[in-house]
Amino acid sequence: MYRCAKCGEPIRNDTGGQTQCDKCGSWIFIKERPNEKKVLKSD
Numbered sequence: 001m002y003r004c005a006k007c008g009e010p011i012r013n014d015t016g017g018q019t020q021c022d023k024c025g026s027w028i029f030i031k032e033r034p035n036e037k038k039v040l041k042s043d
């Protein structure tokens, strides 16, 4: 999952090729990590 670095719009890379933000037209994206919270504590 990627997000636009400018406006934060979620990007869906369906084409597999070049991806552009539909909202602002930016080509810069940041990768989003869905599994951010790791709870490995076992108290």
Ligand SMILES: [Zn+2]
Residues within 6 Å of the ligand: 004, 005, 006, 007, 008, 009, 021, 022, 023, 024, 025, 026
């Ligand atoms: Zn954007």
